[in-house]
Amino acid sequence: CSALRRGGGGVRGRHVRRWCLKCVRPPLTLPPCVPGDGCGHTVLTPHSGTLTSKNYPGTYPNHTACEWRIQAAEGSSLLLAFGDMDIESSKRCASSFLLLSSPSDGPYCGNSNPTPLVMNSSSVTIQFNSTTHRSGRGFLLSYATSQHPDLISCLDKGTHYHQEQISVFCPAGCKGVMGDIWGNAKQGYRDTSVLCKAAIHAGVILDELGGQLTLSREKGITLYESAFANGLHSKSFTPPFPACDHALEIAGFNASSSWHEVNAMGQYTPWTAEQAAFSAYGSSWAADPSSGTEWLEIDLGGRKNITGIITKGSSDRYNFYVKSYQVFSSRDGKNWKAYRSSSGQEETVFEGNADSLQEVSNTFIPPILARYLLIVPRSWNQRIALKVALQGCQVARLKAPRPYGERLRCGQLGAEGAAHTQCPKGGSHPDQHPHRSHPDPWSRHKSRESRYVQLRAEG
Template structure:
C-alpha cells in the first residue's frame, strides 16, 4: 500500500508469505459514515463471497459459491423459506443458513438455482433466523437439495401411538366436567387439535419417538399448543435432543464445533412453526426432545424431517456435512462423529439377517466335523502307542532305529531326552552338531 480508489488501485492479486494479514483503514469525514466492505478469497476457496451478497447480484441461472462462517447475525433481510424459495433480494449466505444448507459456525459451499418469482413469500423462523414475508418479485432462488428433508411421519403414514411416548401427560377437566387428555400421540404436527403437554413443569420431562429403524434425521419442526387463549398459551422456548439405537445408551446432540450439548431455539408463540436443522444429521432409531424453557406449561407439536438410510448414497454427502479441517476436527467428540457414521442399507441388513441364520448352521457342521477328526486322531494315537510299547519291550537298546517314519533334519538347539526307567541312568543326547540323518521320529 497505500491504496486509494482509482488513484492508487488495489492490485488484482496480493501474495502473502504468512497466514495473517493486518489491514489499516483510514478514511476522511463522510456524511453517511458507512465505512467500507472487505472481502477476500484464497486458493482453497477462490469462489468465496461475503455475507452481504444478494442473489440479484448474479445473472446466471445456476451457480455455486462458498459462504464464510458467521453470516447469521449480519444485518440484512431475507424473505421466503426453503420449500418455496427465497426472494432474489435476500442475502445469499444468510438464506443458506436459514435453509439448513450450511452451518453458521463453518460456512460452506452452496449451489443456487434461479427461477421465476412468485406472488408471495412466506416467512418463518428457522435455525434462529427469522425470514420476512415478501411481495411479488421477478426472480427467486432455491438451494440444490439432497432430498433428505421429507416428513418422516408422512413417509410411513402416521406412526402408531406406541411409537411416541412421554415422561408424563396432562389430563384437564373443564368447567363442564369434560376430560381432555394432552397425550403424546397428539404431538404430531399433522394431527389437528390438542398438543402433547406434560403433567409437570421441569426439565426432566421428555417426549420420545421410536422410528422403527435407523433413519437419517436432518431437522425438526415444532409448534406450541396452537391456542390463542391466555389460559392455554403453552409452548417450548428452548430444548435439547437425545438419541440412541438398539441396546445403546442415550447420547446428547452436541454443537458442531464444541463438546457441549446444543440448545435449540424453539417457539416464541403457541401457533407459529419453527424449523431447526441438524448439522450433522442424526442417525438413530430413537430420539428424545427434552424441553429446557417454556411458557406457562410444556406443550409441543412436532414433525421430524429426514429420510431412510438406503436413500443416503455418495451424492448425499453435502459439503456442509463433510468433516471440518484438522484444526476443527479436534473439537469434535466421539459422540459427534458417530452421528454421521455410515449405516448399512436395508438390503445389507437383510443380508446380515440371512448370515445370522446360516453362520450358526455352518458352525454346528464344523463342530461335528472337528469332533469326528479328533476322535479318529485319538484312535490312531492309541494304536500307535500300543505299537511303540511293543517295540520297546522287545529291543530297548535299538529302539530309535526300529521306527520307520522319516525325520526331517532341522537346525536345533540343545535339548535333553530322559528315560523313566529307574534301572538306567539318564543319558544326554547332544543334537547340535551330530548328524541327524540316521535318526527317525519317535511316535511318542
C-alpha cells in the first residue's frame, strides 16, 4: 500500500501517523461524466466528490446539458450537499433545471439551496439542463457516502460555525472551487477562509481524496501572512481595528520650510507648519521653496494606532495642493520607516489631491503604530501646500494579548503555548533629526513587524 504521512513540521520532533491507503478503482460501469457542453468542474470518487455547472460561479451558458453518474460501494448510501444553487426560475423548472434520478428527486431551480439529501441508494444520476436565460451561476454540489454525515460544502467558511471545536468532512475536489483563504498552517487561518481549501493548503487533506478534519477556534492575530503551499496561494490580511477611526489630536507640527507671503499691500500671511491643522483658520502650510526634499512632520504626543489620513490643499485664493506623497513613521522622532502596504514589497506612494478645496482620504492597511509621522510630497500643483488630519485610536487597543478577529486552525491543530511576538529589529535612520535640519527620508534600513503563533499537529 502507499502511505500518506501527516506530521507536525518544523525542526522539533513530532509524532507521525501513517495511514495505508489501498488503491481502489471506482466501481463505475459508465464514464463519470457523460459528454455534454454543460459540465463544469468535476471530481468524482467512490467516497466523495464535487461537481458544478459550466463556468461556475460565472453565468452558465444557454442550451447546455450534462449528466453525471455517481456510484458508491454496494450497500452504502449517498449524502448530497448543495453549496450553491442559482438557476433561473421558471414554471415547474421547465426551462433550466437540476434533476436527480435513480432514485428520482427534483427538478430544482431558483436560488435557494435545497437541504442536504440522503439518497437511499449507492448510485445516483444527476442531470443539468439549460435553455435561453439571462442570469444564474448554476450550481455547486458535493457528495459523500453515509459514513460521513458531517459532510460540508467546498464553500463553507469558519464564520458559519460558532463552536470552539468542530469535526467536519471535506469532499474531494474543493481545490478547484472558487474561494479565498487567509493565513497559513503555522499561524492558523482567518475564520472567513473557506475551510476545505484551507485544509488542503495546510496539508491536512488531499484534494483528490477529501477527508475528515478538526477545527479549533481561537483569538485572532493582527496579521495573517500569505503563503504558497500544496498548489494554493493564501492571502495576507490585517483585520481592521474596531472603533479605530476617530480624529487624532495632534500635539505639534514641524516642517522643512515655510512660505511667508507678503502681498502688494505689504500684508503678511504666514503659511507655517501649524497652519497644516484642519482647525487652523485661513491658509494651510506651504513650503518655500517647493522641492523634492520638503517634508511636514506631525507629532501626536505619544504612540497612537494610526489608521487613516485626510489631506487638503491651500484655499480658494490659490490652487496649491499635493498630488502624491509618501508617509514615514517613527516612535522616537529619530529612526524613520517608510510605509509599505500589506504586501510589503514596495514603499507606498499615496494619491493625494486633485484640487485645492476637496478633502481626500487614504487608509493605512496595515495601521501605523507610531508617535511621529512624516509626510514627504512627491508631486504637487504650483506649490507644496497641505492641511492634514489623522484618524486612529489609542495604542492601548493594540496591546497583547487582545488581537482582533478570530482564526481557525485546520487538521487537529492545537496551540503550542502562548503567542510569541517578534519585535522589530530597529527601523530606518534619516541622517538628521527633522527638528534640527532637513531629514533624508530615503536613507533608511528596511524592517517589518510580525506576530506569529507556533502550532503543532496533535498526535
